[in-house]
Amino acid sequence: MQDVDRTDRMILGILQREGRITNLALAERVGLSPAAASERMRRLLKEGWVTGFGARLDTRRLGFGLLVFVEVLLDKTTPDVFDRFAAAVNRAPEVLECHMVAGGFDYLLKTRVRDMAAYRRFLSDVLLSLPGVRETRTYAVMEEVKSDGPLPL
Template sequence: MDIDTIDRKILSILQGDGRIANVELAERIGLSPTSIGERLKRLQRDGFVEGYGARLNPHRLGLGLLVFVEVMLDKTTPDVFERFARAVQNAPEVLECHMVAGGFDYLVKARVADMAAWRRFLGERLLALPGVRETRTYAVMEEVKRDAPLPVG
């Protein structure tokens, strides 16, 4: 149920190029395509590989602004947390949302077109939710490192 060096190499290469041909992957590792195929199938079955996806350029798609928001909730009813989580999952602008330990409750990462779009989303969606006590928005000025691959090596 655990993986060896070859498996890690497969994952590493596949994380960088999810569409690489099995034969080339096999060549690069030094095993037959059949073996690599079996290993990959196992890695998928055991949940190491959850899927494949195209990496899209957000700016090209008109999503020029990346923002992070710290959200504090009223802790009066536990229902508030559930409702917030559901709202966030239904909002396509929100790419990530994490419950954190520390000074605030949720950290939200979102992509929108510009500041105007963000103001609209913040006012009409986030602040409209019941239980949202306070938010702090941090606009990203420069993406120093973007979506690096997981360290599998």
């Protein structure tokens, strides 16, 4: 896979912020012909530099107003427990992100639910029944200061 140059980085930066930009507008912004911009876009997509496009939705209007981060400590740290936990957490729609981390706990989860009552149900019905979970720590978000920030290209 080839590296990206300055123009590719400009294209990637614009796409992070404006995924629906037209090819003509993109070409004008980076100083290329529409054909050259289109070819670079095809290459960036084909080589996996761009992993997808999507819309940012209003979580509150859709009934998912509470953002909660959860530290998860497992009872054992073996490949089998990791695999079973990962498989189970991938089936939980409330979990938006799950990261294995180094430090005082094993996983950091980013979850979205309607409200604190819904989180309480999720905690008892789903989270605490995940394979290997020994302990959790919950951090309810009071204010989202910055989220979904673009990469500093």
